[in-house]
Amino acid sequence: MLHKITSLTVRDVRFPTSLEQHGSDAMHTDPDYSVAYVVLDTDCGLKGFGLTFTVGKGTEIVGPRERSDPPGHRCRPECRVGPVGEGRGQGGNCLLRHLLEHMLKEGYPAYTTSCAWLGYSDQLLKQLCTDALKSGWTKFKVKVGADLEDDKRRCRLMRQMIGPDNTLMIDANQRWDVAEAISWVSSLAEFKPLWVEEPTSPDDILGHAAISKALAPLGIGVATGEQCHNRVMFKQFLQASALQFVQIDSCRLGSVNENLAVLLMAHKFQVPVCPHAGGVGLCELVQHLILFDYICVSGSLGNRMCEYVDHLHEHFTSPVVIHDAHYMPPKDPGYSCEMLESSVQSHQYPEGDVWTLIMNK
Numbered sequence: 001m002l003h004k005i006t007s008l009t010v011r012d013v014r015f016p017t018s019l020e021q022h023g024s025d026a027m028h029t030d031p032d033y034s035v036a037y038v039v040l041d042t043d044c045g046l047k048g049f050g051l052t053f054t055v056g057k058g059t060e061i062v063g064p065r066e067r068s069d070p071p072g073h074r075c076r077p078e079c080r081v082g083p084v085g086e087g088r089g090q091g092g093n094c095l096l097r098h099l100l101e102h103m104l105k106e107g108y109p110a111y112t113t114s115c116a117w118l119g120y121s122d123q124l125l126k127q128l129c130t131d132a133l134k135s136g137w138t139k140f141k142v143k144v145g146a147d148l149e150d151d152k153r154r155c156r157l158m159r160q161m162i163g164p165d166n167t168l169m170i171d172a173n174q175r176w177d178v179a180e181a182i183s184w185v186s187s188l189a190e191f192k193p194l195w196v197e198e199p200t201s202p203d204d205i206l207g208h209a210a211i212s213k214a215l216a217p218l219g220i221g222v223a224t225g226e227q228c229h230n231r232v233m234f235k236q237f238l239q240a241s242a243l244q245f246v247q248i249d250s251c252r253l254g255s256v257n258e259n260l261a262v263l264l265m266a267h268k269f270q271v272p273v274c275p276h277a278g279g280v281g282l283c284e285l286v287q288h289l290i291l292f293d294y295i296c297v298s299g300s301l302g303n304r305m306c307e308y309v310d311h312l313h314e315h316f317t318s319p320v321v322i323h324d325a326h327y328m329p330p331k332d333p334g335y336s337c338e339m340l341e342s343s344v345q346s347h348q349y350p351e352g353d354v355w356t357l358i359m360n361k
């Protein structure tokens with residue numbers, strides 16, 4: 001029986017993360033983590049929830065689009081995916097079961113970004129690293145790109161805190177041009193980062209290829225994708241050997257299907273997928289995609305990990321569960337993006353309590 005969507009609401013929900021510099025980087029110095037939050041009502045009582053992440057003002061752009069886009073606009077017909085795993089033989093089923101059991105027991109490996117936002121003091125960075133190491137974290141990302149001497153000091157501090165064997169990544173959030181990226185990252189090579197993320201304009205595929213080529217002898221890969229908006233861009237990044245780590249973003253790519261296309265292409269090129277997450281709800285969403293990647297596409301954890309950022313999970317009805325620096329598979333049905341109504345109301349912009357209080361200060 002067909003059911004009808006009876007209403008669609010879009011709400012502008014913002015969290016004042018800039019007050020404590022959470023989420024800050026070389027490009028976004030004062031982000032307020034936010035979402036355009038969509039709820040669909042139907043004539044049978046079912047509800048649908050969806051969100052897209054922005055750093056504040058961006059919600060004014062995506063909010064109206066969510067309201068007015070015809071459904072076909074984002075989900076192009078050729079993106080449709082058939083039932084996965086259909087027609088597999090017994091061997092396939094055993095393998096799937098084994099991979100699923102592995103996930104249920106161990107979870108999917110994660111790294112943390114929330115120790116080293118650009119606006120954090122050295123003291124806070126040290127404290128957060130100490131806490132994270134105690135909770136089992138072994139992979140850490142640090143923001144760079146505003147000032148080279150500052151970066152050297154912070155990377156040195158990070159290395160001292162995490163030791164030589166744990167993994168360090170650096171993220172420049174598009175701050176440099178190609179030549180600058182190569183020389184800046186070469187100066188940070190002594191800290192042995194696994195990757196440099198978004199070294200330059202996220203649309204500059206050949207620029208990323210040049211950076212990848214120059215940094216390969218230093219053992220530093222290029223990671224990008226959080227601003228990559230469709231599968232064709234990813235195809236060209238892969239074809240040009242312009243990245244060594246694919247960072248899909250559950251909201252930047254339009255629809256789950258577009259994300260699946262990228263997972264399949266990355267597998268074909270044998271490039272690991274290490275999704276971008278954090279923001280508001282991105283960890284909740286992307287955990288489904290990494291499980292799909294492991295169980296149905298790559299079957300491998302080699303060089304793979306998913307970003308984790310430790311903010312704002314308490315506003316979701318089914319927040320992610322992290323155990324020993326691993327994402328544990330979600331047990332509730334759905335795509336984990338329903339928010340608590342009380343959180344939505346108090347953070348709605350600009351009329352929610354949280355914002356009226358800030359504005360009247």
Ligand SMILES: C[C@H](O)[C@@H](O)[C@@H](O)[C@H](O)C(=O)O
Nearest residue numbers: 023024025028031113171278
């Ligand atoms: C503004 C945001 O916090 C970004 O800095 C963040 O998404 C980042 O690039 C990341 O890789 O987590």
Ligand SMILES: [Mg+2]
Nearest residue numbers: 171197198226
């Ligand atoms: Mg990033």
